[in-house]
Amino acid sequence: MKTAIFFWVKKMKYDVTVIGAGPAGLAAAISADKNGAKVLLIEREDKLGGVLKQCIHDGFGLIKYGEKLSGCEYANRSIDELMKRDVSLKLRTFVSKVTKKKDGFNLLLSSSGKLENIETKKIIFATGCRERTPKQVAIHGSRPAGVFTAGLAQYYLNVNGQMPGRKCVILGSGDIGLIMARRLTLEGASVLGVYEAKDSPSGLTRNIYQCLEDFDIPLYLSHTVTRLHGRNRLEGVTISKVDEKMEPINGTEEYVSCDTLIVSVGLIPENELPKTLDVPMSKYTKGAIVNQYYETLVNGIYACGNALHVNDLVDYVSESGEEAGKFAAIRDKSDAETIDVNFTSDFGYVVPQKIVKDSETATFYFRTSRIRENAVVKVYNKDEEIFRKKYLNLKPPEMEKIKVNIEDVSEIRFVMEVSK
Amino acid sequence: MIDKTFTCIVCPNGCKLNATVLEDNKLVVTGNKCIKGIDFANNEIFNPKRMLTTTVKTTFNSMPYLPVRTESEIPKEKVFQVMNVLRTTVIKRQLKVGDIVIENVLDTGINVIATMNTEEKRYG
């Protein structure tokens, strides 16, 4: 019985608990505190900053600060801001279990073997994303050493100072892979080429230009790695051309000798915990379905940053955290009706997927599903056009942001018109 | 005469530029949707510059490598030379974000600065 009393005394209560202390979680915690909430920020690692800790390259913060900062510097600014606020912080702490209660949630935290229960009214998931692994790509052959995801290679090299290898092939043209191509070249490795199964690059144009073209690293579109060679350490890979369905074409195989394969084939939002709470997920973003307040379909649970959808710019990640933190702090349950946001197959996705009919404007983020030139994006309320914007260029790697007046809407539909 | 095609990366439009340098060093650019594309091509051909970001060794166990960058862009052809200087640099004193690691590296007039604090603050 003693222990029961002990637990009852110890149980801390918070208004808003933020899980994950990357840029999204930092912004959410700062903003929730600014808006008067009692805030707890939980991080499983021993440092703040999330994946930015290993992003030593520049290009962060152009929108938020008007400067080109490195990822580390960007994180440092948010961390400095957090330190000025009254946010409770738990590092090296893992959320083991979340249970829904009548008026909020109970969280079971584990920290170096110790368990603790806390109560919170709202939860913000800012758990970031993880990389698709080589296992999720169909490659034949055994699994010799020397095969890394781009993020892992980035961690080894930038944080531990370990070179992943000397003769590298990169599979996938995602941004982290491109950044690593430059990084490895600067450190003296030879990068033989970047192979991309799609017929257009996945990474930003800036990175294709400054990370590949600057160093004469070839980019092969519509190509993939189909076999790994080598017993203990990788000795080479078989490259094949692929058809429009991304299936390897017989007879196009080519052997490339290398000791390292770096796989950069995309990121997926990290959402193991919300799934245990039956938070509905979007099949397009692989993150939670949210409304314009970043609230999921489970009352009191919010999501932001890369846990919500994979962003290409950290500035937008912080922005989403700031909004989620604010609304988690100030919003009460709303009785207003919620409507769907629909979109055609010209879009990869649109976030938020739901709109609560109690605000005048809403900010939407979207991606096109393929490269488009001279496209007009229109938003309809039933048959009435409520927004239009012309784009010279739309590319899947580049997320777009628009603000739409949504007063008195009863249905929202995103349409894209492409002039031939 | 130099003929070069490249992608303008100043804005998301990513215009495909074609730049021709005539005998008298005059530059003719086509494919740009705005004037910034001409400046971009001009710089890329006559004075290309890049930001260099990398890490340098430290004597600290808690952070064996410190992320650094050039304070602003350096001439592109100096990138590998500056890398060679940084490869032999070892940090022995505590530094904060923005502190100078190497002053006026290779006479470029540009400093190399730390982009992380070496000393860990106590959090939580």
Ligand SMILES: Cc1cc2nc3c(=O)[nH]c(=O)nc-3n(C[C@H](O)[C@H](O)[C@H](O)COP(=O)(O)OP(=O)(O)OC[C@H]3O[C@@H](n4cnc5c(N)ncnc54)[C@H](O)[C@@H]3O)c2cc1C
């Ligand atoms: C390997 C990698 C490299 C990247 N490189 C770039 C880049 O070069 N440029 C760029 O613009 N973007 C890059 N990104 C995208 C980058 O993730 C975003 O720009 C941004 O950092 C995302 O911020 P976030 O806060 O949403 O997530 P993160 O920065 O990933 O932060 C999430 C945090 O949540 C913590 N966490 C997760 N689950 C739990 C849990 N159950 N309990 C407690 N804590 C938890 C994690 O430890 C982490 O600290 C990269 C992503 C990855 C995965």
Ligand code: SF4
């Ligand atoms: S030329 Fe102008 S419009 Fe085209 S990419 Fe450059 S800055 Fe953008």
